[in-house]
Amino acid sequence: MDLHVIGPDATADERAAVDALLGEPDSGWEGGARDAARDSRTSRGGRPAAVARRHLLLPAFHAVQDRVGWVSRGAMNYICQRLIVPPAEAWGVLTFYHLFATAPRARTVAHVCDDVACRALGGEALCRDLETALGPAGTPATNRDATWQRSPCLGQCDRAPAALVVRAGAPSTRAVVAPAASAAAVVAALPSTDAGVLGETLTELRDAVPQAGTDGIPLLARVGTVDPTSVEAYRAAGGFRALERAIVLGPAGVIAEVKAAKLQGRGGAAFPTGAKWEAVAGEAALPHYVVCNADESEPGTFKDRVLMTGDPFAIVEAMTICGIATRSERGFLYVRGEYPDAEARIAHAAAAARAAGWLGVDIAGSGHTFDLEVRRGAGAYICGEETALFNSLEGKRGEPRSKPPFPSQVGVFGKPTVVNNVETLANVLPILTSGAAAWAAAGTPQSTGTRLFCLSGHVTRPGLYEWPFGLTLGEAIARAGGVAGGRALQAVLLGGAAGVFVGPESLDVRLTMEDTRAAGLTLGSGVIVVFDDTADLPDLLGRIAEFFEHESCGQCVPCRVGTVRQRELLAQLRTGDAHARGDRLAVLTELGQAMRDASICGLGQTASSAVESAIARLHLFRAGSVS
Amino acid sequence: MKEQDLIWFRLPPPPVAVPSAPPAPARRTVTVEIDGAAVAVPQGATLLDACRAAGKDIPTLCYLETLTPVNACRVCVVEVEGARVLAPACSRTAESGMKVHTNSARVRTSRKVVLELLASSVDLSTAESLAPMLAEYGADPARFGADAATVAQPVKDDNDLYVRDYSKCVLCYKCVEACGTDAQHTFAIAVAGRGFHAHISTELDVPLPESACVYCGNCIAVCPTGALMAKPEFTLRQAGQWAPERQTVTDTICPYCGVGCTLTAHVQDERIVKVTSPLENGVTQGNLCVKGRFGFEYANVPDKARG
Ligand SMILES: Cc1cc2nc3c(=O)[nH]c(=O)nc-3n(C[C@H](O)[C@H](O)[C@H](O)COP(=O)(O)O)c2cc1C
Ligand code: SF4
Ligand code: SF4
Ligand code: SF4
Ligand code: FES
Ligand code: FES
Numbered sequence: 007m008d009l010h011v012i013g014p015d016a017t018a019d020e021r022a023a024v025d026a027l028l029g030e031p032d033s034g035w036e037g038g039a040r041d042a043a044r045d046s047r048t049s050r051g052g053r054p055a056a057v058a059r060r061h062l063l064l065p066a067f068h069a070v071q072d073r074v075g076w077v078s079r080g081a082m083n084y085i086c087q088r089l090i091v092p093p094a095e096a097w098g099v100l101t102f103y104h105l106f107a108t109a110p111r112a113r114t115v116a117h118v119c120d121d122v123a124c125r126a127l128g129g130e131a132l133c134r135d136l137e138t139a140l141g142p143a144g145t146p147a148t149n150r151d152a153t154w155q156r157s158p159c160l161g162q163c164d165r166a167p168a169a170l171v172v173r174a175g176a177p178s179t180r181a182v183v184a185p186a187a188s189a190a191a192v193v194a195a196l197p198s199t200d201a202g203v204l205g206e207t208l209t210e211l212r213d214a215v216p217q218a219g220t221d222g223i224p225l226l227a228r229v230g231t232v233d234p235t236s237v238e239a240y241r242a243a244g245g246f247r248a249l250e251r252a253i254v255l256g257p258a259g260v261i262a263e264v265k266a267a268k269l270q271g272r273g274g275a276a277f278p279t280g281a282k283w284e285a286v287a288g289e290a291a292l293p294h295y296v297v298c299n300a301d302e303s304e305p306g307t308f309k310d311r312v313l314m315t316g317d318p319f320a321i322v323e324a325m326t327i328c329g330i331a332t333r334s335e336r337g338f339l340y341v342r343g344e345y346p347d348a349e350a351r352i353a354h355a356a357a358a359a360r361a362a363g364w365l366g367v368d369i370a371g372s373g374h375t376f377d378l379e380v381r382r383g384a385g386a387y388i389c390g391e392e393t394a395l396f397n398s399l400e401g402k403r404g405e406p407r408s409k410p411p412f413p414s415q416v417g418v419f420g421k422p423t424v425v426n427n428v429e430t431l432a433n434v435l436p437i438l439t440s441g442a443a444a445w446a447a448a449g450t451p452q453s454t455g456t457r458l459f460c461l462s463g464h465v466t467r468p469g470l471y472e473w474p475f476g477l478t479l480g481e482a483i484a485r486a487g488g489v490a491g492g493r494a495l496q497a498v499l500l501g502g503a504a505g506v507f508v509g510p511e512s513l514d515v516r517l518t519m520e521d522t523r524a525a526g527l528t529l530g531s532g533v534i535v536v537f538d539d540t541a542d543l544p545d546l547l548g549r550i551a552e553f554f555e556h557e558s559c560g561q562c563v564p565c566r567v568g569t570v571r572q573r574e575l576l577a578q579l580r581t582g583d584a585h586a587r588g589d590r591l592a593v594l595t596e597l598g599q600a601m602r603d604a605s606i607c608g609l610g611q612t613a614s615s616a617v618e619s620a621i622a623r624l625h626l627f628r629a630g631s632v633s
Numbered sequence: 634m635k636e637q638d639l640i641w642f643r644l645p646p647p648p649v650a651v652p653s654a655p656p657a658p659a660r661r662t663v664t665v666e667i668d669g670a671a672v673a674v675p676q677g678a679t680l681l682d683a684c685r686a687a688g689k690d691i692p693t694l695c696y697l698e699t700l701t702p703v704n705a706c707r708v709c710v711v712e713v714e715g716a717r718v719l720a721p722a723c724s725r726t727a728e729s730g731m732k733v734h735t736n737s738a739r740v741r742t743s744r745k746v747v748l749e750l751l752a753s754s755v756d757l758s759t760a761e762s763l764a765p766m767l768a769e770y771g772a773d774p775a776r777f778g779a780d781a782a783t784v785a786q787p788v789k790d791d792n793d794l795y796v797r798d799y800s801k802c803v804l805c806y807k808c809v810e811a812c813g814t815d816a817q818h819t820f821a822i823a824v825a826g827r828g829f830h831a832h833i834s835t836e837l838d839v840p841l842p843e844s845a846c847v848y849c850g851n852c853i854a855v856c857p858t859g860a861l862m863a864k865p866e867f868t869l870r871q872a873g874q875w876a877p878e879r880q881t882v883t884d885t886i887c888p889y890c891g892v893g894c895t896l897t898a899h900v901q902d903e904r905i906v907k908v909t910s911p912l913e914n915g916v917t918q919g920n921l922c923v924k925g926r927f928g929f930e931y932a933n934v935p936d937k938a939r940g
Contacts, residue, residue, distance in 0.1 A: 094821055097825050101825040410726070563706055567751070568750055571777050574781060
């Protein structure tokens with residue numbers, strides 16, 4: 007590849023940030039100082055080298071942005087030289103991810119959530135206050151080096167409204183402000199954000215998990231009760247017992263247990279986990295990879311965040327077991343860029359587990375090798391789609407790939423890959439420690455085990471709950487204290503933005519895979535956002551439509567343009583008269599069908615789901631109705 | 634002098650036996666059903682291959698024989714029985730026993746909506762292949778309303794050789810592939826931005842002369858919409874003088890170097906107005922370099938002026 011790098015050089019600061027990640031450049035070919043004696047007789051790089059280093063592109067962008075606050079052309083050029091990436095391609099990647107800034111901006115940025123749950127709880131008012139305090143979104147405030155911008159769901163919906171404050175520097179800091187009681191609270195966090203915080207305290211975790219300390223919650227047993235930063239505490243609380251059992255059982259034995267338990271994926275698609283592991287284990291092509299999908303960006307979802315901050319060693323242990331079972335020696339945990347606490351906790355847990363011999367070469371003297379790396383996303387919901395995630399890990403735009411081929415054959419770096427959601431993996435520990443049969447006794451015969459539910463919105467006690475499959479929706483809401491303030495229930499968003507709206511008539515639906523499927527609903531990622539009679543549903547639908555437009559990767563026409571048209575049609579429906587409405591609804595319906603049928607991936611295929619369900623089940627925009 | 638003495642080199646003796654290629658392994662075929670008719674295609678063939686073998690015409694936009702399928706436009710979708718969603722014919726591998734419907738109501742609806750989405754957001758005035766498709770599927774792009782967002786933007790006219798009018802871009806990725814690993818390996822352009830704001834761009838959207846572009850024009854050759862257009866055609870169109878009906882096409886060999894690329898000269902009013910190369914040509918596969926593609930002005934200089 008003939009790299010054609012034009013334009014300015016990186017500043018000393020930018021270079022230092024990149025070199026801290028990649029080491030000093032070896033030669034003038036990689037952007038180091040030219041040394042004729044050394045560099046003019048050999049040429050470096052070439053396609054193999056380019057392919058081998060490309061995956062470091064996102065980490066390199068993060069390194070610069072963390073230190074300087076944005077990625078300049080000079081910095082990009084230097085990264086391109088170091089990693090042998092054509093600048094046009096690097097630019098394509100840089101501009102795909104919304105957390106990367108490509109123009110100078112304030113050193114401190116507050117990302118303020120205005121998504122469904124926060125919206126129901128004062129998110130918009132918070133944004134208005136911030137406008138007064140700091141000026142319109144995106145503009146640097148005059149008297150301070152800070153700005154703010156709107157953000158899709160930050161995964162803190164139980165503590166709505168939420169904000170994420172990011173400050174560039176060496177070291178950089180990222181902190182969550184939730185609930186963000188007022189603009190003043192957000193502003194106060196801007197300059198004072200403290201470095202090196204290792205995430206939520208036990209008290210904060212207990213707040214997120216109302217059931218903390220009670221029995222019958224295998225996934226949340228340690229959250230809020232066991233120090234998530236101590237490998238000894240984890241061990242004392244039953245940690246690594248599953249890994250020990252896995253070593254005894256061997257790969258085939260582990261897979262047999264997971265299959266017997268009938269564990270299904272918790273990331274949204276409910277695919278049988280055992281079958282997935284078996285397929286990867288059986289692939290002849292090597293190496294195999296394990297990917298833990300911690301991108302959790304479905305609006306209303308915060309379960310993986312709580313698991314990772316509250317019980318990080320469990321995720322490390324579960325990934326290790328998956329590695330042993332699938333003959334993989336390397337794993338990646340891809341965590342969304344908005345989860346600084348989770349990222350730090352997992353990285354810390356991996357290091358501590360490695361030091362204690364539970365991760366790395368010859369795990370616990372078993373002869374098995376497995377290690378994992380934490381990779382940070384950069385503001386792209388679509389990177390939760392497994393094949394988009396692979397592309398992102400490879401240093402590319404997060405565009406989903408066409409399936410088939412499936413990840414178990416052609417996954418990350420073109421190799422057989424098992425990709426599982428955080429919660430799915432967490433279930434493997436109780437399956438191995440209590441045995442498949444005992445574990446599967448909870449739930450229903452088809453939906454085995456327990457499930458995490460993210461309750462937020464107008465509910466008395468928002469938070470993360472763990473219940474065996476089989477509770478009804480009404481029971482779930484009742485256990486979270488019912489509708490806040492005793493108000494009347496208007497609607498529930500089930501499964502996330504890609505899920506469905508239901509009304510009070512659906513409170514009897516049992517929360518299992520089979521019952522929801524039969525009712526034309528979905529559990530999605532376990533989201534239950536409750537809306538009382540004061541909620542402005544058309545406004546919420548507009549926000550959801552905006553979300554999909556904002557998050558579409560832009561690859562395929564039905565989704566790239568369809569999500570825009572959906573948003574426009576909803577606006578027309580809100581203003582149009584009853585007569586015009588019927589016609590608009592017809593267009594919307596046909597559009598929805600084409601998006602569902604012809605889009606490449608699940609994003610486009612489900613982008614019309616919430617809108618259509620609100621129209622069908624809640625009778626929104628009925629010709630003649632006022633809303 | 635004997636005739637033989639004039640030959641200063643000796644012709645090689647004719648080969649005794651022409652070496653033959655080893656027998657090809659019997660190619661396995663798969664049988665699929667296209668609109669009720671069974672058709673056998675080689676293993677690895679796509680549904681598009683199968684449809685074509687069955688004599689069914691499938692519209693395509695982002696597909697080109699010489700490029701890796703990106704399956705992004707979705708106008709080629711077909712219905713595979715038992716599948717939850719429609720499949721892109723251009724890239725889905727045919728599997729034994731698949732029952733495919735190429736013109737079902739679901740298929741027609743999706744194609745129609747996709748075409749409407751394109752036509753309501755992109756200027757398709759020079760996208761010749763799309764007009765018949767819009768008619769065939771009864772697409773009515775106006776139904777999204779007069780305020781429907783578009784990709785309209787100023788024309789990028791920043792060099793002497795070709796013009797980029799991304800108001801006409803359907804984001805089929807073909808130019809990016811041609812500039813990258815499928816042909817040119819220059820990587821001067823890529824898709825940047827996301828969602829509706831995704832667009833073809835050099836780094837930081839710098840003008841072409843400041844980019845890595847080598848003006849091979851291979852991106853122009855594959856662009857299905859006229860978003861990328863060589864300067865002579867662009868200028869003639871602007872003056873309202875572009876007249877395909879007055880044009881003749883003649884194949885010739887590029888005069889510049891020893892590779893011997895086939896050039897197709899498009900001549901209007903005794904001037905070369907465009908040079909392309911046949912896609913199916915074994916040497917070029919439609920690709921040329923800057924000289925072959927743009928270096929024809931000398932031929933347009935009248936003989937008199939050349940002296
Ligand atoms: C648009 C989109 C976003 C997704 N986001 C996530 C996510 O954030 N986390 C996740 O685990 N799965 C997500 N998925 C599902 C993954 O593609 C994949 O099915 C899942 O990670 C598999 O793990 P599981 O079998 O353990 O559920 C998403 C899918 C789509 C289409
Ligand atoms: S459906 Fe949307 S997100 Fe998925 S590939 Fe198509 S454009 Fe990208
Ligand atoms: S002219 Fe050639 S080098 Fe320039 S952008 Fe097009 S394909 Fe790439
Ligand atoms: S410029 Fe032409 S070839 Fe390139 S993506 Fe747009 S329409 Fe396709
Ligand atoms: S954090 Fe605001 S909606 Fe989830
Ligand atoms: S031609 Fe098949 S998706 Fe574009």
